[in-house]
Amino acid sequence: MSLNKFKAKLVNKAFYILNHSFSFFAANTPFFNQTPFVLHIRITSQCNLSCPFCYLKEGLNQQETGVLSIEEWEKILSPLPRTTIIDITGAEPFMAKDFDKFLLLLKRLGFKCSVTTNGTLYNDHIFKTIIESSIEYILISLDGKEELHNELRGSSKAFQRTTEFIKELQTRSKQAKKKLLINVKTMLLDENREDIIPAHQIHRY
Numbered sequence: 507m508s509l510n511k512f513k514a515k516l517v518n519k520a521f522y523i524l525n526h527s528f529s530f531f532a533a534n535t536p537f538f539n540q541t542p543f544v545l546h547i548r549i550t551s552q553c554n555l556s557c558p559f560c561y562l563k564e565g566l567n568q569q570e571t572g573v574l575s576i577e578e579w580e581k582i583l584s585p586l587p588r589t590t591i592i593d594i595t596g597a598e599p600f601m602a603k604d605f606d607k608f609l610l611l612l613k614r615l616g617f618k619c620s621v622t623t624n625g626t627l628y629n630d631h632i633f634k635t636i637i638e639s640s641i642e643y644i645l646i647s648l649d650g651k652e653e654l655h656n657e658l659r660g661s662s663k664a665f666q667r668t669t670e671f672i673k674e675l676q677t678r679s680k681q682a683k684k685k686l687l688i689n690v691k692t693m694l695l696d697e698n699r700e701d702i703i704p705a706h707q708i709h710r711y
């Protein structure tokens with residue numbers, strides 16, 4: 507394993523521990539429990555895919571009412587300590603109304619953030635938005651080999667779109683010298699057990 511890959515693994519591990527374990531410690535320690543260490547925001551219930559295992563189930567693609575404006579988000583987020591990591595999920599965050607403006611707000615306020623995406627919705631504007639944002643960690647869903655992934659995600663183009671997204675993001679973040687951890691997130695299902703190792707190898711191209 508090269509030194510860079512080893513360092514990337516260490517950083518990745520550290521972020522995971524901070525994001526998922528320390529929040530538990532913080533929540534149970536008097537000194538820390540007054541400030542959220544991680545704030546999870548489900549920014550939208552909209553998604554362009556329709557995976558049968560979707561954790562949102564009937565909550566997916568519901569008509570959204572009472573969506574917060576950027577000004578309202580600013581009022582909510584401003585009092586938080588800037589050590590709070592904003593972890594954004596959705597359904598698919600890039601379908602959220604004014605998501606680019608929301609990311610700009612996080613950057614302006616001085617927050618670091620992470621985003622989970624299916625990696626199929628992108629264009630030049632979205633890439634620029636990611637690169638210019640304070641996203642430091644991006645999790646991308648990939649569940650196995652092409653045929654199975656497409657079947658699981660209900661789209662014949664899902665695998666191709668997602669792997670192209672990963673490659674392009676790697677290229678652009680490198681060009682921009684942006685500190686960005688790109689991770690593949692895999693749902694462990696009966697259907698993809700045999701594909702878990704190949705999916706991991708795809709991530710390492």
Ligand code: SF4
Pocket residue numbers: 553554555556557559560561562566596597598624647
């Ligand atoms: S991509 Fe994620 S949010 Fe969208 S349908 Fe699939 S599991 Fe649900």
